[in-house]
Amino acid sequence: AQTVTQSQPEMSVQEAETVTLSCTYDTSESDYYLFWYKQPPSRQMILVIRQEAYKQQNATENRFSVNFQKAAKSFSLKISDSQLGDAAMYFCARRDFGNEKLTFGTGTRLTIIP
Amino acid sequence: DTGVSQDPRHKITKRGQNVTFRCDPISEHNRLYWYRQTLGQGPEFLTYFQNEAQLEKSRLLSDRFSAERPKGSFSTLEIQRTEQGDSAMYLCASSIPQGRETQYFGPGTRLLVL
Numbered sequence: 001a002q003t004v005t006q007s008q009p010e011m012s013v014q015e016a017e018t019v020t021l022s023c024t025y026d027t028s029e030s031d032y033y034l035f036w037y038k039q040p041p042s043r044q045m046i047l048v049i050r051q052e053a054y055k056q057q058n059a060t061e062n063r064f065s066v067n068f069q070k071a072a073k074s075f076s077l078k079i080s081d082s083q084l085g086d087a088a089m090y091f092c093a094r095r096d097f098g099n100e101k102l103t104f105g106t107g108t109r110l111t112i113i114p
Numbered sequence: 115d116t117g118v119s120q121d122p123r124h125k126i127t128k129r130g131q132n133v134t135f136r137c138d139p140i141s142e143h144n145r146l147y148w149y150r151q152t153l154g155q156g157p158e159f160l161t162y163f164q165n166e167a168q169l170e171k172s173r174l175l176s177d178r179f180s181a182e183r184p185k186g187s188f189s190t191l192e193i194q195r196t197e198q199g200d201s202a203m204y205l206c207a208s209s210i211p212q213g214r215e216t217q218y219f220g221p222g223t224r225l226l227v228l
Contacts, residue, residue: 104156
């Protein structure tokens with residue numbers, strides 16, 4: 001099975017500090033997309049950041065950035081200057097080019113310590 | 115611009131009853147997706163539509179499940195003869211084929227089968 005693995009069920013970080021969430025995946029495809037989604041408690045899932053596999057440059061969105069290592073099939077999310085509103089479940093997901101299905105990991109629950 | 119909406123947000127039913135959920139995608143999004151999320155897991159793909167055509171169904175979508183999108187706008191997901199194992203969050207998402215192809219998620223319908 002082509003899976004997405006998030007090995008950290010829970011993480012915590014002090015407010016204003018930096019935290020990195022890990023994600024590895026398995027695919028036999030060369031063209032695919034990778035995503036990080038955020039799901040706050042009792043709220044809907046929203047996209048945090050997206051990376052196209054053919055792009056070598058790591059994606060960034062304000063305080064959020066990724067470290068994409070294609071050969072290692074690794075896609076970690078770095079959150080800088082953590083804020084209380086960053087507390088949520090974070091899901092890593094993969095979608096192969098030409099395939100509409102998103103495959104998600106099991107998620108990492110991020111707690112922000114004031 | 116409103117996001118993806120789902121109705122109802124919560125549903126409690128007795129085993130053996132039929133339930134129907136509705137999803138209204140973002141206007142002009144011609145692709146619509148259904149996912150199921152059980153406790154402690156990431157969402158799992160169920161099916162997707164392009165306009166009114168159902169183009170892919172997961173093996174998770176048993177014969178008791180049926181999804182429709184009759185006019186290419188809103189979609190319904192029906193579960194017949196519900197079982198306790200059907201208890202989950204049912205998520206709907208929509209996207210457009212051009213551009214960044216991000217799937218935008220609704221708030222979900224939480225189903226509890228007693």
